[in-house]
Amino acid sequence: MGKIIELTAGDGHKLSAYRAEPKGKPRAALIVVQEIFGVNSHIRSVADGYAADGYLAIAPAFFDRVERGFDIGYSQADIERGRAFIPKMQWDKVILDAAAALGNVKSAGKTGIVGYCWGGTVSWMGASRLSGLAAAVCYYGGGITSNSGEKPKCPVMCHWGETDQGIPIDGVRKFLGEHKEVTSFTYPAGHAFNRDVGASYHADSAKLARQRSLDFLHKHLG
Secondary structure, three states: OOEEEEEEOOOOOEEEEEEEOOOOOOOEEEEEEOOOOEOOHHHHHHHHHHHHOOEEEEEEOHHHHOOOOOEOOOOHHHHHHHHOOHHHOOHHHHHHHHHHHHHHHHHHOOEEEEEEOHHHHHHHHHHHHOOOEEEEEEEOOOOOHHHOOOOOOOOEEEEEEOOOOOOOHHHHHHHHHHOOOOEEEEEOOOOOOOOOOOOOOOHHHHHHHHHHHHHHHHHHHO
């Protein structure tokens, strides 16, 4: 189990974050980026899972920029409420908040970033715009293909659902044609296949993607 801490971004903004420490010395550090539902119980459990794998994990509450303590479920009303935050998030502010998280955990060694849904796009943008990252893992980031002009400064791995209605596979193929340096995998699943709560979960795909992610992180973070 981790704990809630407070971070201060470079512009003075204060945001909360969930910080999960491994048993013993960390192998490296990892920024875990939320979906549109906030740093809820699922994202906290994801951070706990990475801590169990030896990483000092931190999940910043990016939506604190708009509404502090945002933490919701997965009903259709929740989905619509979460989606409303996306256009309110400014990339320069998002990167400032990610940098604050990195500063909190970088003493553990090399630092990576892993994100899901909106967080997958944050991981992609962070790979290009956030100094100090050694690896980035992006799960079904809906805004990645529309931000294909970014130039990642660290190794990137992407996971996509073949039946994801929100991220057409043709757009994914175009993106990959432009970024042959990105390690990419598709799965026989839809959006949010990693989230083990709700109907979107696809256990086999989630298990395989997680193992691939861990192998990738071990390679680039240690």
